[in-house]
Amino acid sequence: QSALTQPPSASGSPGQSVTISCTGTSSDVGGYNYVSWYQQHPGKAPKLMIYEVSKRPSGVPDRFSGSKSGNTASLTVSGLQAEDEADYYCSSYAGSNNFDVVFGGGTKLTVL
Amino acid sequence: EVQLVQSGAEVKKPGESLKISCKGSGYSFTSYWIGWVRQMPGKGLEWMGIIYPGDSDTRYSPSFQGQVTISADKSISTAYLQWSSLKASDTAMYYCARRNGYNNLDYWGQGTLVTVSS
Numbered sequence: 001q002s003a004l005t006q007p008p009s010a011s012g013s014p015g016q017s018v019t020i021s022c023t024g025t026s027s028d029v030g031g032y033n034y035v036s037w038y039q040q041h042p043g044k045a046p047k048l049m050i051y052e053v054s055k056r057p058s059g060v061p062d063r064f065s066g067s068k069s070g071n072t073a074s075l076t077v078s079g080l081q082a083e084d085e086a087d088y089y090c091s092s093y094a095g096s097n098n099f100d101v102v103f104g105g106g107t108k109l110t111v112l
Numbered sequence: 113e114v115q116l117v118q119s120g121a122e123v124k125k126p127g128e129s130l131k132i133s134c135k136g137s138g139y140s141f142t143s144y145w146i147g148w149v150r151q152m153p154g155k156g157l158e159w160m161g162i163i164y165p166g167d168s169d170t171r172y173s174p175s176f177q178g179q180v181t182i183s184a185d186k187s188i189s190t191a192y193l194q195w196s197s198l199k200a201s202d203t204a205m206y207y208c209a210r211r212n213g214y215n216n217l218d219y220w221g222q223g224t225l226v227t228v229s230s
Contacts, residue, residue, distance in 0.1 A: 034215040
């Protein structure tokens with residue numbers, strides 16, 4: 001499985017909204033509603049922010065939202081805050097043969 | 113409280129073997145898959161494979177099949193990732209994570225840094 005495609009960087013000012021895209025294929029993103037997004041601060045373990053395209057785990061602010069259209073999923077962060085500056089990774093289920101999962105290359109979000 | 117606690121950092125030489133661990137607590141360890149994820153220095157996340165501790169059903173990403181072995185001991189709620197002969201290119205941070213549903217890694221270990229150098 002090839003990695004999902006994310007832009008290497010994104011940025012926005014405090015209070016603004018930013019959207020990060022994640023492009024795959026019909027064998028992963030487009031084929032299943034099992035896209036997740038993870039936030040990773042430097043030196044820390046990843047944290048689940050969005051699962052099943054648009055669901056938020058308990059404790060994740062509603063400023064974070066997810067969507068999908070065709071083979072592209074998106075993460076939108078509204079009302080940017082300084083603590084949102086981190087790396088964001090998308091992930092998609094990619095088939096049941098090996099319970100395969102594919103990650104995106106990651107996007108560095110900078111809060112200006 | 114759900115926790116995954118991983119073993120400490122390791123420094124090894126090429127050719128040596130290694131087994132790192134991931135101990136779960138605060139939930140039914142045998143009821144959730146545990147996945148392993150590699151993060152090479154300055155790079156992104158890579159899916160390695162997954163195990164169901166209830167029956168030790170194990171699946172590997174094609175990229176890691178034959179390169180590592182994933183196992184679990186349900187009696188002590190611990191999953192393992194092991195190498196029989198390390199290479200310098202195995203230098204990375206390795207994370208375990210609980211899988212909830214098809215693609216939700218909802219709890220993560222703190223990571224184990226493996227350094228392979230002569």
